Amino acid sequence: MDRLWTIMRKEFEHIRRDPRTMALIVVLPALLLVLLGYGISGESSDISLVVADLSRSSASRELIQRFTAGRDFRFSYEVQSEDELLRLMDQDHGKAGILIPADFGRKLSTGESTAIQLYVNGSADPTLVQTTELKLSAIAQMAAQEVLVERVTLGGMSGGLSLPFETYVRMLYNPESDSKRYMIPGLIPIILQVQALMLTALAIVKEREHGTMEQLIVTPIKSWELMGGKILPYLLVSLVNTLILLVMGDLMFGVDITGSFWELFGLSAVFIVGSLGMGVLISNISQSQMQALYLTVFVVIIPAIILSGLMFPRDNMPAFSYWFSELMPVTHYLEITRGIMLKGVNARSLWPSIWPLVVLSVGYFVASVLAFRKRI
Amino acid sequence: MSTTRLAVEVDKLSRRFGDFAAVQEVSFYIPEGEIFGLLGPNGAGKTTTIRMLCGLMKPSGGRATVLGMDVMRQAEGIKKRIGYMSQAFSLYDDLTVVGNLAFYAAVYSVPRRERQARLEELVQVTNLTGLEHRLVRHLSGAMRQRLALACALVHRPDMIFLDEPTAGVDPLARRAFWDLIYSMAGQGVSVLATTHYMDEAEYCNTVGMMYAGRMVAVASPAALRARLPGVLYQLDVRPIERAQEVLEGSPGVLDTSIHGALLHVVLAEAAVEGELQPRLEAAGLEVGRIESTEPSLEDVFISLVEDRERHPAASSILAPPVED
Ligand SMILES: Nc1ncnc2c1ncn2[C@@H]1O[C@H](COP(=O)(O)OP(=O)(O)OP(=O)(O)O)[C@@H](O)[C@H]1O
Ligand SMILES: [Mg+2]
Numbered sequence: 001m002d003r004l005w006t007i008m009r010k011e012f013e014h015i016r017r018d019p020r021t022m023a024l025i026v027v028l029p030a031l032l033l034v035l036l037g038y039g040i041s042g043e044s045s046d047i048s049l050v051v052a053d054l055s056r057s058s059a060s061r062e063l064i065q066r067f068t069a070g071r072d073f074r075f076s077y078e079v080q081s082e083d084e085l086l087r088l089m090d091q092d093h094g095k096a097g098i099l100i101p102a103d104f105g106r107k108l109s110t111g112e113s114t115a116i117q118l119y120v121n122g123s124a125d126p127t128l129v130q131t132t133e134l135k136l137s138a139i140a141q142m143a144a145q146e147v148l149v150e151r152v153t154l155g156g157m158s159g160g161l162s163l164p165f166e167t168y169v170r171m172l173y174n175p176e177s178d179s180k181r182y183m184i185p186g187l188i189p190i191i192l193q194v195q196a197l198m199l200t201a202l203a204i205v206k207e208r209e210h211g212t213m214e215q216l217i218v219t220p221i222k223s224w225e226l227m228g229g230k231i232l233p234y235l236l237v238s239l240v241n242t243l244i245l246l247v248m249g250d251l252m253f254g255v256d257i258t259g260s261f262w263e264l265f266g267l268s269a270v271f272i273v274g275s276l277g278m279g280v281l282i283s284n285i286s287q288s289q290m291q292a293l294y295l296t297v298f299v300v301i302i303p304a305i306i307l308s309g310l311m312f313p314r315d316n317m318p319a320f321s322y323w324f325s326e327l328m329p330v331t332h333y334l335e336i337t338r339g340i341m342l343k344g345v346n347a348r349s350l351w352p353s354i355w356p357l358v359v360l361s362v363g364y365f366v367a368s369v370l371a372f373r374k375r376i
Numbered sequence: 377m378s379t380t381r382l383a384v385e386v387d388k389l390s391r392r393f394g395d396f397a398a399v400q401e402v403s404f405y406i407p408e409g410e411i412f413g414l415l416g417p418n419g420a421g422k423t424t425t426i427r428m429l430c431g432l433m434k435p436s437g438g439r440a441t442v443l444g445m446d447v448m449r450q451a452e453g454i455k456k457r458i459g460y461m462s463q464a465f466s467l468y469d470d471l472t473v474v475g476n477l478a479f480y481a482a483v484y485s486v487p488r489r490e491r492q493a494r495l496e497e498l499v500q501v502t503n504l505t506g507l508e509h510r511l512v513r514h515l516s517g518a519m520r521q522r523l524a525l526a527c528a529l530v531h532r533p534d535m536i537f538l539d540e541p542t543a544g545v546d547p548l549a550r551r552a553f554w555d556l557i558y559s560m561a562g563q564g565v566s567v568l569a570t571t572h573y574m575d576e577a578e579y580c581n582t583v584g585m586m587y588a589g590r591m592v593a594v595a596s597p598a599a600l601r602a603r604l605p606g607v608l609y610q611l612d613v614r615p616i617e618r619a620q621e622v623l624e625g626s627p628g629v630l631d632t633s634i635h636g637a638l639l640h641v642v643l644a645e646a647a648v649e650g651e652l653q654p655r656l657e658a659a660g661l662e663v664g665r666i667e668s669t670e671p672s673l674e675d676v677f678i679s680l681v682e683d684r685e686r687h688p689a690a691s692s693i694l695a696p697p698v699e700d
Contacts, residue, residue, distance in 0.1 A: 002482060002485065003482065003483055003485065006479060006482035006483055007483075010468070010471070010479055013470075013471060013475065014468070014470055014471075017470040017471075018470065210465075210466070210468075210469075211462060211464030211465060211466040212466050212467070212468060214432065214462045214464065214466060215460070215462055215466040215467075215527075216483070217432065218430050218431070218432055218455055218458075218460040218462075219455060219480070219483045219484055220452060220455045220456045220483075220484065220485070221483050374431075374432075374451075374452075375431075375432055375433060375434065376427060376432045376433050
């Protein structure tokens with residue numbers, strides 16, 4: 001125990017003596033969140049809109065105006081049929097489309113129910129797709145509600161309280177693209193994952209390269225004392241990163257923590273232990289820095305970005321990718337950050353994600369100790 | 377050897393890296409409290425041998441015990457009782473002198489209440505007084521060397537392994553360092569040190585000469601010198617390379633080698649000496665002085681290695697440990 005503490009103190013001493021590196025370690029992840037956060041969820045305006053107004057009534061023109069009046073949509077093309085609309089969007093001339101059926105004006109004036117069709121070009125940048133979708137349906141809903149209010153004030157409750165027309169949103173070319181609005185709670189785990197790997201590389205590889213590792217393993221120190229002493233100080237550093245990222249997510253992107261902060265923070269600590277353990281494991285099983293680099297990038301970081309559920313829902317993954325993603329702590333932690341931050345879910349209902357996270361984190365830490373040979 | 381106990385006993389120890397045999401069937405022993413010098417050129421296998429003895433590397437064959445413990449099975453037990461100074465510079469250069477010492481004191485579990493006194497003692501013994509709070513990166517090579525030794529001694533080990541402890545240090549500092557090692561041995565600490573410098577072997581009780589993974593000789597420095605056949609002369613002659621060409625292989629000349637500005641010549645018998653000057657002058661060379669000299673260990677080493685290269689199968693050179 002004394003030795004564990006000794007190693008930890010030494011790591012802190014290294015940190016204290018190298019404030020510049022420490023500044024980078026603290027600041028870079030925060031900058032990355034800003035960069036990616038704005039890059040991915042940036043506000044968009046002037047989304048090009050293709051309009052097929054088959055109704056050509058005053059009601060339909062008024063509806064179209066609602067879309068183009070603000071700065072969100074730009075009236076780009078007017079076409080005469082759905083085929084034409086689809087062709088234009090296929091060629092990427094429009095990010096969004098509206099189809100107003102020929103009987104729209106008539107049915108609206110007689111109080112019959114009707115529907116408009118909205119199209120979203122799903123092959124665009126995922127967040128653009130998401131904002132487009134949200135804006136399209138929001139404007140359509142608002143329009144429908146206003147028509148309803150008008151009707152009620154004019155003719156009493158005779159028409160009933162159902163919306164005068166319905167809106168159907170059709171996602172083109174990428175029908176499964178939902179989940180995009182989870183970007184910030186998704187980016188935080190990825191950034192922490194990369195950070196953990198870098199920190200352990202810093203801690204272990206530096207020791208190896210300076211020749212001090214040889215001097216350490218010729219002492220009676222135990223593997224777990226050495227690995228624990230290496231991991232714990234960087235757990236603290238990563239927790240500071242976590243705090244900064246959470247605060248920034250709130251202040252800059254308005255993603256506040258709907259659920260319990262302490263649950264999120266505690267589970268973050270579990271995740272970080274696992275990620276640091278993973279980094280140490282890689283350092284310990286690699287024979288060279290090149291190997292370590294390859295394992296880090298190709299086995300951990302890229303799968304963390306692609307397979308964790310950050311970008312694509314995991315349900316449709318091929319079995320192999322799915323099971324691989326189950327073995328990554330980041331997959332489960334991502335469920336947890338989204339659950340707690342966006343939906344305000346409590347720890348009990350997140351249990352299906354919590355236990356794998358705990359098992360994996362403990363597993364990777366233990367594996368990192370076992371893989372550490374006190375030999376050259 | 378019934379009464380003297382052995383700090384190290386090595387029996388046909390080998391280590392391969394793939395097909396390459398870095399250490400081949402090396403055998404020697406070190407009585408407690410003695411200094412054993414392991415000599416050899418780059419790549420001879422000195423570091424590999426030391427690493428196996430410290431439990432840092434598994435041998436691929438043979439057997440060795442350190443302080444009575446087997447290197448294969450009791451590596452962790454050995455680690456508690458030895459000190460090791462690795463060949464690579466291995467201190468934390470962003471920590472201070474006492475920072476490094478205190479770190480190793482804690483890692484070696486030196487009892488807390490003894491630590492302060494022990495650190496002060498080591499700082500004094502290794503002549504680092506006044507530098508306690510200096511960062512290691514601001515120390516000179518010789519100071520670092522002494523600090524590394526202090527770190528290796530922090531837990532009062534029974535045996536220390538020093539891998540080229542004086543590499544890159546000036547001759548005066550080397551002397552001082554060896555005096556330190558001497559006083560350690562005087563206190564009963566057994567020492568195994570490797571070096572490139574043949575003159576340092578003179579400080580050792582026993583010298584082992586390694587070459588290309590094999591131990592080519594183990595004996596006391598005096599016994600090794602006596603082993604050199606013939607008599608040694610040193611010549612001041614110019615140009616020295618021409619002189620070597622003229623004498624090499626000429627009648628009565630067993631061996632020649634260049635030592636700095638002087639040519640060393642091993643003659644089968646002293647009588648041949650009179651013929652050297654005429655031969656050299658006949659070749660148009662300018663001869664200064666010719667004098668008989670004590671063979672250095674380097675001469676012995678070169679002759680042993682040349683013998684080995686001439687008769688790679690010969691095992692007669694492999695000397696049993698000399699007792700005296
Ligand atoms: N881990 C390793 N993998 C492969 N070959 C190795 C390894 N360690 C050492 N060797 C090789 O074994 C041989 C002996 O190396 P060793 O370091 O023991 O020599 P040395 O006598 O200490 O040399 P030096 O004086 O340069 O320190 C060298 O040829 C070296 O390249
Ligand atoms: Mg060496």
